[in-house]
Amino acid sequence: MNAKITPSNERPIAVFDSGVGGISVLKHIHALVPNEQLIYVADSKHAPYGNKTPLEIQERCFKIADFLIAQDVKALVVACNTATAAAIDVLRLRYTLPIVGMEPAVKPAAAATKNGIIGVLATTGTLKSAQFAALLESYGRNVEVVTQACVGLVECIERGELNAKNTKALIRQYCAPLLAEGADTIVLGCTHYPFVRDVITEIVGKEVILIDTGAAVACQLQYRLTEEAIQSKRNQTASVRFWTNSDAINAKQIISQLWGGNADITQDNDFHID
Numbered sequence: 451m452n453a454k455i456t457p458s459n460e461r462p463i464a465v466f467d468s469g470v471g472g473i474s475v476l477k478h479i480h481a482l483v484p485n486e487q488l489i490y491v492a493d494s495k496h497a498p499y500g501n502k503t504p505l506e507i508q509e510r511c512f513k514i515a516d517f518l519i520a521q522d523v524k525a526l527v528v529a530c531n532t533a534t535a536a537a538i539d540v541l542r543l544r545y546t547l548p549i550v551g552m553e554p555a556v557k558p559a560a561a562a563t564k565n566g567i568i569g570v571l572a573t574t575g576t577l578k579s580a581q582f583a584a585l586l587e588s589y590g591r592n593v594e595v596v597t598q599a600c601v602g603l604v605e606c607i608e609r610g611e612l613n614a615k616n617t618k619a620l621i622r623q624y625c626a627p628l629l630a631e632g633a634d635t636i637v638l639g640c641t642h643y644p645f646v647r648d649v650i651t652e653i654v655g656k657e658v659i660l661i662d663t664g665a666a667v668a669c670q671l672q673y674r675l676t677e678e679a680i681q682s683k684r685n686q687t688a689s690v691r692f693w694t695n696s697d698a699i700n701a702k703q704i705i706s707q708l709w710g711g712n713a714d715i716t717q718d719n720d721f722h723i724d
């Protein structure tokens with residue numbers, strides 16, 4: 451009779467990615483709505499998503515969403531461009547809670563470029579998707595868009611090798627065609643890439659504008675919470691909890707490093723969902 455029920459607006463918000471990349475988005479969310487309780491899931495055991503088929507990605511997204519919805523979350527953020535492209539439509543068909551996704555920042559880049567040439571760094575899956583083709587159709591018509599799939603870069607970031615020689619070599623290799631075409635604006639079209647923003651700047655030069663969508667996703671989430679009238683009424687900073695299915699011995703250390711402080715992390719072999 452006296453069962454404790456969490457009021458619907460005090461339930462947590464879930465944020466997930468193929469791995470640790472979505473932490474770059476989580477930081478923007480926590481900064482914008484610090485009173486919202488957050489749960490982050492890193493599906494690192496199955497990263498990268500970039501070379502998986504859309505069906506394989508959808509299957510992972512369903513498992514993660516089921517796990518999170520079982521924890522009574524009030525909204526879901528797909529902090530992954532690749533998963534959004536492959537699965538956002540089917541997720542919205544299956545679940546009724548608000549779901550916020552993301553896409554490479556082609557629109558703001560097209561507005562920011564001075565010479566009309568933009569570069570897009572993303573995963574193979576994102577660049578091959580129908581959603582990305584539609585994005586180019588809508589916003590890339592009046593600019594030259596140079597795309598580059600960054601195979602292997604997500605793995606470097608998953609290992610926490612942000613400044614390693616091999617990471618820098620990959621970034622140099624992938625930025626070269628963009629620079630050769632004269633891109634003055636580069637879209638970081640994967641949530642892992644903001645973690646190597648400094649290295650990218652070092653390679654492409656400070657005058658090249660780098661754009662990611664973390665802040666825009668946080669704003670969109672806040673808008674959806676308001677629209678649904680499910681914003682938290684808490685007046686203090688809420689907890690942020692992390693789940694990872696990585697079995698790396700330094701998985702917790704990498705998450706804390708990327709989060710920028712001590713993090714509350716549960717390392718669990720696939721969150722009991724396989």
Ligand code: DGL
Pocket residue numbers: 467468469471472497498499500501529530531532533573576604639640641642
């Ligand atoms: N962080 C992801 C993205 O935004 C996916 C990277 C991957 O797993 O390939 O696209």
